[in-house]
Amino acid sequence: MPTPVLQYQTRASTRESAPASVSHASVRSFRSETSSSFDTQSNNHKAGSSHSQSNTRRSKQSGAASSKSTGGKDGQSFVAAVVEGRGAGAEVGMCFCDLKTSEIILCQIADSQTYVRTLQKLNLYEPAEVTTEVWAVREENPEPKLEILVPTTAVDPVNSKLVNIIKETMPNSTITPVARRSFNDTTGLECIKKYIVKEGSASLLLGIPTKYFCLAATAAVMQHIVETRHAVFLNHSVRFKYQICTGSMVIDCATARNLELTMNLSSQNDKDTLFGILNETLTPMGARLLRSNILQPLTDERTIQTRLDCVQELSQVEDRFYALKSSLKTLNDVDHLITTFIQVPTKPSIKHSEQCINHIINLKHTLHAITSVAQSLGQCQNRLLVTIHRLLTDPRLEKFSDLIDEVIEKNVVLEKTAVGIRHQRCFAVKAGCNGLLDVARQTYKETCNDILDVTNRYVQEYGINLKVQFNVTMGYYFTTTVDQLGGNDVPLVFINVVKKGKSLTFTTLELVKKNAKINDSLTEVYLMSDKIVGDLSSNIRSEIGALYKASEAIAMLDMLLSFAHQCTISDFVRPEFTDTLVIKQGRHPILEKISPLAFIPNDTYAGSHNTFQIITGPNMSGKSTYLRQVALLTIMAQIASFVPAEYASFRIVDQLLSRICNDDCIELNASTFMTEMKETAYIVENATEKSLVVIDELGRGTSTHDGLGIAFAVCEELIHNRSLVFFATHFQELTTILTAYHNVMTRDEEQKPGISYKYRLAQGSAKEEHYGLSLAKTLSLPQNISTRAETVSLRLTDLQDSARRHSESNRIVSRRRILAQVAHDCVLIQKAAKGMTGEELAIALNDVQQTAVMHLLAIHREGQDKDKDKDIDKDMDKGKGAKEDICVVMG
Template sequence: MADKKETPMMQQYRTIRRELPEDTILFFRLGDFYEMFFDDAKTASDILGITLTKRHNTPMCGVPYHSAGGYLERLVKAGVKVAICEQIEDPATAKGVVKRDVTRIITPGTILDEVTLEGNQNNFLAGLYKEKNRYGMAMLDLSTGEFWIEEPEDVLSVQSNLSRYAPAECIVAEEQMDTPEFSELTLEATNTLLTACEDWTFETASANDFLLRHFNVHSLEGFGCSAMSAALGAAGAVLYYCKTELRRNLDHVRTIRVKNPADYMLLDETTASNLELVVPINSNRQAYKATLLNVLDSTCTAMGGRLLREWVLRPLNNLEQINARHDAVELMTNNQTYLRSLRDILGDIKDIERLISRIGSTTGNPRDVRAMGVSLQQMPLMKSLLINKGTMLEILGEQITSLPEIVALIESAIVDEPPINLKDGGVIREGYHPELDELRDAATQGRKWLADFQASEMERTGIKNLKVRHNKVFGYYIEVSKANVALVPEDYIRKQTLVNAERYITPELKEYENKIFGAQERSVALEQEIFNEVRRRVVDHLETIQKNALAIGQVDVLATFADRALANNYTRPLMNDDGRLDIKDGRHAVVEQMPDAERFVPNDTRLDRETHQLIIITGPNMAGKSTYIRQVALITIMAHMGGFVPAAKAEIGIVDRVFTRVGASDDLARGRSTFMVEMQETANILNNATPKSLIVLDEIGRGTSTFDGISIAWSVAEFLCKNEDMKAKTLFATHYHELTDLALTLQNVQNFSVLVKEKGDSITFLRKIVPGAADKSYGIQVARLAGLPNAVIERANDILTNLEEGELGDTGQPKLARKRPHKLKANISQLDLF
């Protein structure tokens, strides 16, 4: 029960706070500050590093209203939800306590303009729901209006999507939060806030009702998703959460799209990470550049930047659509003047997808509207360049709609460089609205009148330092120094005495003050009315602008592919459905671009299901095995994205999935050792690969004893080659030379190795992949290059000699009692265990 001595304002605060979830901080507007009280103040002061004070034993802290954005950003990034409580009536006219209400609740997944968003990355709010044996997923980007659903095949596919799109927030039904399926999901890597929502909002009937009412339709069949009950459950809950619980405006969310997993090459979380598609594995200063996305991203627009990320993570799986992209890229690479013209226009187009979302949700400011006008001005130019070009560029040109009346409206109504805050005035262009011009003239003439009035009073009174000034308490007044008080006329009315001056007013000054203030107030109010009308007319074309944004994004990515193909010497891959992969002089797209990289040595690759289904690659560490097998995977992915590839020539059959098993890592948080992670990743490959898959294996079995490891690696390789339901194209880099014997008995296995030039105890890596197996691993030479002490290197040579000569004791250990003075013999090979 509230304390009887509490002020009405604090009683109002408690009433509003009780309606909010416990995990939400309330920003309570008091004048020019957002104030926080009690536990909210304690939490916020710790996160923000601001002073926690007390008044009447009430903990409190506050942040300035005009600079709240930075504080909000820090709270949201800390995973905190913030409710914004505004004054919803003018304090000057309010009777009693000013009315206040929560206008919106900001969470990591529902940011619009409160916090700076990454321009080239979506800010998704995800919804997850399981219905019987189906998984449903919905993704909403409130900042763009993008809304889509999908029904992944299993929980691993759900995990891959979460890793792929890295939603800022994910809602799950309360009853499913702790189920085995969802408890296995890991969100830490993506820093996703997990929120439990009421179960009934996910149920089919409720979710369908939310969706039907939001889109104002009688059926969802028009969206092609009426039978996707699990996905619709997630989608309906997302809408309810945003609109009802968070009080967000969703008018700009006009459609819902369906994503079918079968339309895309599947890249699981492990593959995306191992190939460093969008996130680098290492975290050093240069690591952020070491990704495929960074190498390819020369996009000109934010829409293109976000779409490129999507295409990198979800390459196509449809031959016709892939070739359509390749045709468009080829057209632009063959006409560089045309490509430059396209990219010049793209460079003048702002982020209209997010601009229209802000404008449509009434948070858009004058600069947003002006930027929209400048961007829409480019649409006729873009359309004229795309039509009659054939390929998908012409199709995209047809999807772009010019809006000359909106361009003309914004151009005539909004000044070239408007202020951000509408209340500052000066937004509407002179000459657009006659009444506004008259009010502005009155205010301007008022300022001139004040200057003339001051000059005339100085002359009339003989007071040379007389000043006409203004403050919020008295309005306009005349200030006279103490030394000149005797010269003050009788018609001056004293208002205030200061230490060194007296302040006066006159009836004439007060009369004109009313005229000036009246004109200024009416001018600002009229500007707001005019601006809101302009904004409303822009929003009338919201769907058209969103469609323009989608088309512009695709044009931008295709033009980027062409730009990178020319800059990096990429070539068009020949795509087919015969299952072969034939690359001439292939290169690693990322490694060759690193500033400190040595000259890159291209290599050929041939994979098929007959004679080159499994390639075993041997050679020393650091020689380039890992780079080689990864580059084949990257070239395959780039081709399926619709881009050109780093190779002299490439013929690539459609691949449904790319699997990787690379390196050594553990997952101690979930009790998984390095070897357990390795085996689970291998199991995923063996259980899910198909004849159309590409598998990249960089060591298997290294996390256990030598004999166990060789046995597992051999068995895996045999399974990949002999299982008729699989026989996936595979590159297998290994230090187990014993595996090369597989080529003696299996006709679909070939041995390749990395050339090494050996001179004495030193070696030089030639980076060239050639047929045949390596005769040794050169591990000790690599250890020497790494800087191991000479004594360790020499002793290792002795032990290796004993091992190679089979000098093992009864326990299987090498006889290490005596040293071998002689050098390694070139004709000694390692033991063949098989």
Template sequence: MRQTPQPGTLTLPGMEDVGLSPIRRQYLELKRRQPDAILLFRLGDFYETFEDDAHLAARVLDITLTSREMGRGERLPMAGIPVHAAETYIGRLIAAGMPVAIAEQIGNVPRNGIVPREIVRVLTPGMLLESDLLVGTRANFLLGLIRDGSGFGLAYVDVSTGELLVTTVTGPSAVELATAELVRIGPSEILVQSDESIDSLAPPGAAITRRGPELFAPLAATRAVVRCFGGALESSGLADHPLATRALGGLLAYVQEARPAATRTLQHPRLYAVGGTMVLDRASRRNLDLLESSAGEDSPTLLRVLDRTSTPMGTRLLRAVLGQPLLDVERINARLDAVDRLVADTALRSRLLAALRGLPDLERLAIRAGQHLLMPRECLSLASGLERIPGLRRALESASSDLPPLLDQARPRAVPEAVADVRATLRDGATVFEEGVIRAGVSAELDQHRSLGGDARQWIAALELRERERTGVRAARVGYNKVFGYYLEVSTAQCGQPTDYYQRQASGVDTVGEHLERLGWIRKQTLANAERFVTPELKEMESRVARAHDDALQLERELYNALLERLAARCELLADSARAVAVLDLLVALAESACAHGYMRPLVDDSDRLEIVDGRHPVVEQSLPPGQFVANNTALGPDARVMLLTGPNMAGKSTYLRQVALIVLMAQVGSFVPAASAHIGIVDRIFTRIGAHDDIAAGRSTFMVEMIEAATIVRSATARSLVVLDEVGRGTSTFDGMAIAQAIVEELHDDQRPGGAPKTVFATHYHDLTALASALPRLRTYRVDVLERGDEVVFLHSVVEGGADKSYGVHVARLAGVPDRVTQRAAALLKQLETSPSPRTARGSQSLQGDQ
């Protein structure tokens, strides 16, 4: 950004840069190209930032803010980071949601003027290819979003894997579905039009990037798509999806602007329907602790329980499938067939697991190969990973009988040509590009340059002995530094010593220093304690070494670039192989989890049944000793739509609700489930209203949040949905809460409501609601059982038929450590209230029963 002119200064149009130093003008020109990014401007061994960028960098990175004179006598704020540690600092800027543009020195410093600089990389939160900046277990999506009326177009890409998907969201529930889809995708960065407000849609933590509406204009977007992928829109299935096309076109234009090479490795866009998989809104994902726990970062989640993957790409695929359960019975059972085979065939599973363990991130390495970004150590890592793939193929081929289709199709290609190419070209142990990275024997010309350089170095090493003999100066030694190159060094004291007889005979002078100069030594540098010299022969040999070194390094760069070109040509094949490995890793992980935790295969079909025998909570049971978790049954279907669950606090009602939802979700992911048996009819959505929390930032109380979630459920649930509701109405007065709870139960039970009656598990402390069983034929009452022994209460955690008549709140207060005088007083008041109901309570009960 420009420095504000001093007050009283007249600046004419077109004269803004007059009086600025050349380096300042160069900086301003580069900054104009990326005005929204933090510009890291290479100066020697540092990347410097200036003006507003410097203030931001100093604050975010906690580095020193200084200043530098840049023309017109003005000192500009400046903050710098060392080049060798730049990736760490860049990662912190990206994590803070700041795009970063890197301006590197290009070419050599000219005789007159400044070194040319160009922006070589633009890094944004959603466009990262650098391994050090990416989390291996998570996809890193950049999402383009366009909104037109009540419809949305979404396109999202992970440039590190090439995955590219597009969809359109329309209809009366478009906002709700688009919000849920954004939560599922979890983009690192969202690209929108400059005038678009998406605060209510964007998930927390996503960086928002705004661009002009021309980027998303229909014609410009269509051209961007055709330019990137060729052909007509019809070939991509996008012709009938104008909003998806606009989102995709804007996304591609943005990627082309920041990282042009990234468009070469993108997969063909895959069009999908949001309704094609189970929709899980933000509340359900939070309440079920699928990927992140609402209790904290290190708390257990379903992902952590099931994650027995061996590769980064397998972990990413597991995260994806857990967030997007299937609705297609055939696809679910195909995945279950594969897992079933691996569970039954221990030998096959063990061989696959051994071959998978320790594989590098082949998917991201393949994409980096396609963009010529691989470092030597990454090339060797890619080769090492590809060498392991024949082991996977042998394991599959050794199977005793025919494999299920999903396993049979997941046969990765080994690509031996790429392995042989890398091994033949690169030196073992190479890490970064430097002299000697290319293996000997690859190029006769390179070997010749190295031989010349080696011979010259040997000659220089022998020069020390020859010059000592010729001059008679026994302490002379050959040295080298990067500034002066090779030299001959003699101490200052010895240079001042008188010459001996033989030296005077050879040169006719009185001191050693003069003697050396007479013999052709040229004084090059004077130090406090030594004199440094060169000879014509030494200078010539040094030039030969430098030329041989430069020629060898240039040739090594050419040979390395040629290797990258050959690997890039195999990028698509490498990426396909990596994705097959990810599928195998996912299936093996699901089978390992099933065997480790005692899961069983569910029966999944298109029926309207939800029957679970001895179901367990997959996350909670891991925190208990083996066999301690109390298993429970669930039975919902055409004749039983609502399960009304009552019982005391701390008895496990909320755990049971989550357990039912998680078993259904796991079944539709294609995983075995924690139950003795399970019959799961396809569920289109899982709705949850569990726990109490407010939204202070949005000005919403706990009860308001509860009612918003309940409204979403009542409005959107269908006969194919599963609804789990916990303590609806507890955030307000008893009578208001009971009235709302009863009205919601009646609504969800009504098969004449729009969408039909969903399968519902409704937990409540309003015990009077159990009376609804006599009026609602498809409502069943259950309770979480307890055992009373005098004043002692034992929670059995068993779900049994019938309603509860107590909540045992005073007992729970006693367990929580509330002082005895308080709990004793509460017990006395409770007994008084139970035996002498107030007139208002009586009127309230009659009113509810009368309404019923």
């Protein structure tokens, strides 16, 4: 740790703002002069102050796009308000405001009693109240609690049903009661009319006045922002959006967590997730859009196909693909930039004035990058790409560039160093715009040159090679090394001496005065530049709608380009959409990327005659992985991404439900079984014919008989509503009992003898039932225990098989399945009949008939043989019951 020798408080103002820079001709010469002088005087010593390094890192441009944008929760800061109607139906109004992008989302939902749509919206936007205290917590803990505004009447005297469900579903969220009078629909409508961007406002204002609940939520959010953020929006500058809940797949919070869509369950990050795997976006806007689409996939096939066409075109034209990637890398967060123009503090300050200059220069750079992206699109064919190109070539964007060039120096470049940012703020506005401004800037330059003279004088006077450095907190200061002192003490003229290792940092009273003079000059520069920059910003705000549209276009282009990137680096195939789920050699998208072992692909087929599929097999054979794989590939297809398979056909799913994890919920004081039953009840209540349901090990949290009974009853209910269900279980009885229904199919994980499993699915029941015995033999159990366990298990299995062989219901089930298969084959023949002659059609139908007759005769002959065996068994074992048989087996 540095050891402070003397503390001296300077008058240097501490300004640390978002960087952006300008390179005026005089500033360039000054920088080159000072840089060469400082380096010569220090004899190229590299030892520098840790203060300078840390502050320089902090002052680097926070909005610069990286090669892969994260776009997770850290990139968003939402404040949300939720209010429920008091009528018989569950009418819920919500308002979400992204404080970084100043986008306000409105929605009003006629929800179910479980509030499934409401919870999905809350999970989609992950609202997080951003105040000074919360940001301080976020520095230590990157996962702040969710802050949701609700009326005080919803929590006093007792929590409403909606609040209780939010707390149960989102235990990490924080419910903030707000006075009921803040939820005023009249005030909300006035806020929308006052702040909404004029362009495109007519359509929203036409239908929103009757949405009383979302208007009330809007009023609460706007008032809360003013009270806690101490900032207001400028008139006609905010983008309001009203979102309907149709046209997207419903994914509840538990399913999003179980499938690891945006958060990994073990590492608690977003890298080893579906979002992390697909996220090759280059802008924060694209990453946010990708995350939103993953949590809320499309259900409109036409829109999906348009996006797929776009992805295919981007991946096929190589030159355009790389040109677009290169152009997008230079883009900052456009949404965040828009916010800087439309949000102003309630109390003006010097800090706000100096930041306004940065924002103008940042906008100039952004407009140049947008032009480059538009040029890279070139002669695109896809209508979506044509629309994006049109939005990026809006004449108003060119007008912005012309307005900026009239006021700001044309040779502006983005600076990243602290001293470069300071020079940028000082010399950004063109010379001649204001005479007093030019005088203040000349004073600033002369004072900086004086620091060079002071440094040369100290070097000559004390014989110490000094290096001048700068940071936003201390201003200019000196650094040297202990070796330069030759064992002598630091001269008394140097104060605020801090030692770290062999490096020394210090200043002098004269240098402190120079820094203060520089700060005074900069204050005058900022105040005189503020009027010029303010007028320029007002002209830009009048057409801010063009920037909003350009941001949306870039986000869509970036996300689709990310999908195209996956096609170039992986063996992905374009999905099709039919009424049948068919996946050939499908692979788990996450495990394929993160696992060091080669992933073994599997086939999937689910048509109208086998909507319920039972997956059996031993532990560690890959049942859970297979269930997640089907769900993840469905999501990828419906967000218009290519999928890892040789061929893929999906049916549009409007709701994805899951029951996978078997963990206690400590936050809710719920056991594994209670959590399991809550999730199961939710699935049974909400599953429809267009739903995809994945259930893993239902009934494992309780006793064997109770678990089997619950699993059977739930399966029967899902079979009746014809949901597309993938059900993994260890209850082998289900593979026999449920085959009475013609739309049930059993599939088993193939395996070698022992415990070496191959993760390959095959149709039919499990061939190896005693995998537990196989595992026990490989461990250190005594031989007599293993032998005895095997004897008892085999005898009990023989008794069960004998009873099953004599069952008349088995023959009935087999006949029904044959007839169901005949109906399915006839449907397929009917679809292909247009391309067949009369003779070919007759032959095909005759083949189906002959095959069915052959199978039915086989079942009839088998039944006659079993009846003979049954008569013999009656003579031999007359009077014996199942209980006596078990007693004999046990000893």
